[in-house]
Amino acid sequence: MSEDLKNEEMGNWLDESENFKEIHEHEVVEGTVVLVNRDEAYVDIGYKQEIAIPKKELAVPEPDSAEDVVKQGDVIRVYIQSLGGENGGVLSKIKADAEVVWDDLRAIKAHNDDPEVTELQTVDAHINNVVKGGLTATVKGLRGFIPASQMELHFVKDLTGYVGQTIQALPIEIESHKRRLVLSRRQLLERERELKQQEVFNKLHEGDVLKGTVKRLVDYGAFIDVGGVDGLAHISDLSWERVTHPSDVLKVGQEVDVYVKNVDPEAHRISLSVKQTQRDPWLDRAENYHEGDLIEGKIVKLAKFGAFMEIEPGFDGLIPMGELSDRRIENADEAVQVDDVVKVKILRIDLKRKRISLSINRARRDGVRANFRRYQTSEANE
Secondary structure, eight states: OOHHHHHHHHHHHHHHHHHSOOOOTTOEEEEEEEEEOSSEEEEEOSSSSOEEEEGGGTSSSOOSOGGGTOOTTOEEEEEEEEEOSTTSEEEEHHHHHHHHHHHHHHHHHHHHHOTTOOSOOOEEEEEEEEETTEEEEEETTEEEEEEGGGTSSSOOSOOGGGTTOEEEEEEEEEEGGGTEEEEESHHHHHHHHHHHHHHHHHHOOTTOEEEEEEEEEETTEEEEESSSSEEEEEGGGSOSSOOSSGGGTOOTTOEEEEEEEEEETTTTEEEEESGGGSOOHHHHHHTTOOTTOEEEEEEEEEETTEEEEEEETTEEEEEEGGGTOSSOOSSGGGTOOTTOEEEEEEEEEETTTTEEEEEHHHHHHHHHHHHHHHHHHHHHHO
């Protein structure tokens, strides 16, 4: 062979070599589909020959025909499982698609891990089955796992109701080389609750009156949802009447008006009152009486400073010690006993402090004067 011919062949080989890409096994590259038939697609990845991809490596589930997935001229991403051999190598579109998903998941996790980020990126997870410790789910063709503790804000005993649902979740553990993907819905719910709480606390002020929904009843009060955050209405703030248990006046799911007594953003605590949105029935009853009226009632309680008289059921007035008797006494029982029915005069009605002062002495004196006036009138008429 002449020297010129050798140089020409060497030049042709170098030209062809320059057209070949630097490709390696176990990486994802782009290739062009040059031929498709029912069973396979031939792809040019810049190697020395086109490589066939069987239809089972084109998509999941396996298509009836490779032509259902790709067509001639398509540029696709493929994973190089091996190079060389009679067929030029082994390629997989399925694994390339999976690697793209793994990259996307890692990018999402990195975004969410940034402490400056306020809006989280989520993935659609289709729940497949209940397994020991949680649920299996599919994310863009990848198999993931959701621990039972990461499904809700509260413990869920039976997870079967989630099977078949597609939920929003966060990738929290990613190990692509082990094909391990762990997801959490709870962390997403916690972040949403935190943002909602912050929004509610920013706009809530003491003295506000708003709508709320009863979420939970406990012995000491009721937890009421006010815009996504629960506030506590103590049992003493549920009604103007005496309440033995919150269930006496409220039920779960009931919508009520609430008064905001206190807001503590740092402690994430809201104190509410139901009764302060309603008119105090004591005031309605007090309107039926006037200072100077003479009324009768039953003694219901004795105290060191006087005696309480029931004006009407649930509506009492106080007879101070000095108004119980004309003579000086040390104890209320020297003048009256519980269940005694007495006549009193209303001395004062204090609407602000919700107190009514009564007097047996004044009623007795008024009675004496009235009798005397009647006597004088009868004498004059005679």
